Amino acid sequence: MPDDDKTPAREVIADYAQQHFRYFRTADGTVYAQKNGHPVARPIRSQGTTGSHRQELMVGLFRDGLGVFNGTALKEALDLIEALALTEDVQPVHIRVAPGFDGATWLDLGRDDGRSVRIHSTGWDIAVPDPREVCWRRTQLTGELPLPAKDTDGKGIDLLLRLCNFAGAQTECLAIAWLIGCLEPSVPVPAPFLTGPQGAGKSTGGRMLVRIIEGMTGDLRRAPKDEENLIAAVAAGWVTALDNLSHLAPDLSDLMCCIVTGAETIKRALYTDGDVVRARYRRPLLLTGIDVGVIRPDLAERLLPLRLERPQVRRTEAELWAEFEEVLPVILGSLLDLTVKVRAADADIPTDLRMADFAHLCAQLDAATGLGALTAYRAALDDLNDDVIEGDLLAQTVLKHAAGLEAGVQQRMTSTEWLHCLTGLYSGEECRPLPKGWPTTGKVLSDRLKRLQPTLAARGVLVDWGRTSTARYIEMTRPRATPPQQGHEQPSAF
Structure with a gap:
C-alpha cells in the first residue's frame, strides 16, 4: 500500500481506543478510561505500577494484531482522546466503597473480574456493577477480598470476637458498629483508638479490623512525618490505620479531624504556574497505641476508644493469621448480613452528639440486635471527656471555679478579667508557678475556652461569648438541674 494511503498511527490508536474503552472525566477534570463492560477505571495519564491505561492500550493493540506503536503516536492519540473526554458528562470514581x-x-x-458486592434494602448479592453506576479506582493499597459466604447465621461475628481480645461487650459492639459504618460511603465514622496494656494485641486487632475491609494485604503503618504524605496515603486507600502512636502533635491532631469528617486540599499542579490539583478526602481512620498523651477536645469527639486486654493463651502469628484468612469469608458474609438488618431498622437520630450519623447507626444497631451500642458510645465519649480534662490544667481550674457558682447564676467578665481570676485560682496562696502552655493573654484564654466548650458543657459548665455597648465578655453558667418528668426516662448523665 502506498504511504499516502496508510492511516496515520494516531488515528488507528484513537479509533481502537474509542471502540474498546469508555472515556469520562471527574469533577476535578481528570480523564479516566474504562474498558467496555468492566467497572475498573484508570486515569489515562497514570504511569502507576497497578497498570496504566497506556499499558492496557498497547497490549490490546498488539493482541488484536494492529501492531506495536511508538510513543509519539500513542501520545498524540491520548492527547486527542483527553480533549474529547473533557466534553463528556462528569462521573465520580470510588475506592472500595461507592x-x-x-x-x-x-x-x-x-478482583480482576470486577465482581463486587451490592448491598441493598432486601439483602446483598455479588455482581459486576454497571460501569455507568459505579467506577472503581484501584491503587497498590486495593487488596483483594474473598467472596463473602452466604447464610452464615451470624457465625462470622462470633468468630471475629473470639479472635480479638476486646475488653467486654461494650467494646465489641462499638467495633461491630464501626465496621458497618465503613461499608457506608456517606457516613463519617469516628476513628477507633485501640488501647490497652502492653501485649494486649492492639496491632493484631487493628490489622484484623482493617483486613475485613481491605483484604489480607491491608496493614498498619507508621504516621507520616508531614501532612502531604499522610494525605497521599489517605487518598490511595479506604481505611487508613496508624500504629503505635505515642504522641499526637497539634498539626497531626487537626489533620486527623479533617480525615474523619472530610476536607479538601489544593496544591499547585506539577510543571504549571496557575493550574491547581484538588484532593477531597473523608476516610475511615484507625489508631493504635498504649497512650497518646493529651487529647485535644475536637479530636476526642471524633475518637472511638476500643480497649483490649492481654490474652491468657498465646498463639503463633502463622497459626492466627491462617485461621483468620480461612474464616474471613464467613466474617465478611456475617457483617454484610448484619449491615442489611441495621439499614432496615428504624431508629431516632440522636441530636446531642457530634458524630450524629454514627450515633444514628448505633441506634439502628440497637434496634436490630439489642446490643446497647448507643449507650456504649455515650459512655466512651464520657471517658474521653475525662481524658481531656485530666490532661488540661485550664479545664480543671475552670471546673473548680464553676463548682463555687450558684446554679443558674450567670457570671460575666472580660477575657482579661477571667485570665486574672483563673490564674489566681490556680496559683493559690502559695503562688505556685504556672504550667507550660498556660494562657498568657485574654485572647489566648478565649481561644482555649472555645476548644474546651463542648467538654465543659458535658460536665455541666456552659461557656458563652457576648458583647455589651462597651466591651466583649465571656459568660459562665452552671445550669440548674432539670427534674425528671413523670412517665419519661431520666435524662442520661453523659
Whole structure:
C-alpha cells in the first residue's frame, strides 16, 4: 500500500481506543478510561505500577494484531482522546466503597473480574456493577477480598470476637458498629483508638479490623512525618490505620479531624504556574497505641476508644493469621448480613452528639440486635471527656471555679478579667508557678475556652461569648438541674 494511503498511527490508536474503552472525566477534570463492560477505571495519564491505561492500550493493540506503536503516536492519540473526554458528562470514581442506584451501596472486592458486592434494602448479592453506576479506582493499597459466604447465621461475628481480645461487650459492639459504618460511603465514622496494656494485641486487632475491609494485604503503618504524605496515603486507600502512636502533635491532631469528617486540599499542579490539583478526602481512620498523651477536645469527639486486654493463651502469628484468612469469608458474609438488618431498622437520630450519623447507626444497631451500642458510645465519649480534662490544667481550674457558682447564676467578665481570676485560682496562696502552655493573654484564654466548650458543657459548665455597648465578655453558667418528668426516662448523665 502506498504511504499516502496508510492511516496515520494516531488515528488507528484513537479509533481502537474509542471502540474498546469508555472515556469520562471527574469533577476535578481528570480523564479516566474504562474498558467496555468492566467497572475498573484508570486515569489515562497514570504511569502507576497497578497498570496504566497506556499499558492496557498497547497490549490490546498488539493482541488484536494492529501492531506495536511508538510513543509519539500513542501520545498524540491520548492527547486527542483527553480533549474529547473533557466534553463528556462528569462521573465520580470510588475506592472500595461507592453509592449505587436506588439507595444501594457497592463494596469492591478488588478482583480482576470486577465482581463486587451490592448491598441493598432486601439483602446483598455479588455482581459486576454497571460501569455507568459505579467506577472503581484501584491503587497498590486495593487488596483483594474473598467472596463473602452466604447464610452464615451470624457465625462470622462470633468468630471475629473470639479472635480479638476486646475488653467486654461494650467494646465489641462499638467495633461491630464501626465496621458497618465503613461499608457506608456517606457516613463519617469516628476513628477507633485501640488501647490497652502492653501485649494486649492492639496491632493484631487493628490489622484484623482493617483486613475485613481491605483484604489480607491491608496493614498498619507508621504516621507520616508531614501532612502531604499522610494525605497521599489517605487518598490511595479506604481505611487508613496508624500504629503505635505515642504522641499526637497539634498539626497531626487537626489533620486527623479533617480525615474523619472530610476536607479538601489544593496544591499547585506539577510543571504549571496557575493550574491547581484538588484532593477531597473523608476516610475511615484507625489508631493504635498504649497512650497518646493529651487529647485535644475536637479530636476526642471524633475518637472511638476500643480497649483490649492481654490474652491468657498465646498463639503463633502463622497459626492466627491462617485461621483468620480461612474464616474471613464467613466474617465478611456475617457483617454484610448484619449491615442489611441495621439499614432496615428504624431508629431516632440522636441530636446531642457530634458524630450524629454514627450515633444514628448505633441506634439502628440497637434496634436490630439489642446490643446497647448507643449507650456504649455515650459512655466512651464520657471517658474521653475525662481524658481531656485530666490532661488540661485550664479545664480543671475552670471546673473548680464553676463548682463555687450558684446554679443558674450567670457570671460575666472580660477575657482579661477571667485570665486574672483563673490564674489566681490556680496559683493559690502559695503562688505556685504556672504550667507550660498556660494562657498568657485574654485572647489566648478565649481561644482555649472555645476548644474546651463542648467538654465543659458535658460536665455541666456552659461557656458563652457576648458583647455589651462597651466591651466583649465571656459568660459562665452552671445550669440548674432539670427534674425528671413523670412517665419519661431520666435524662442520661453523659
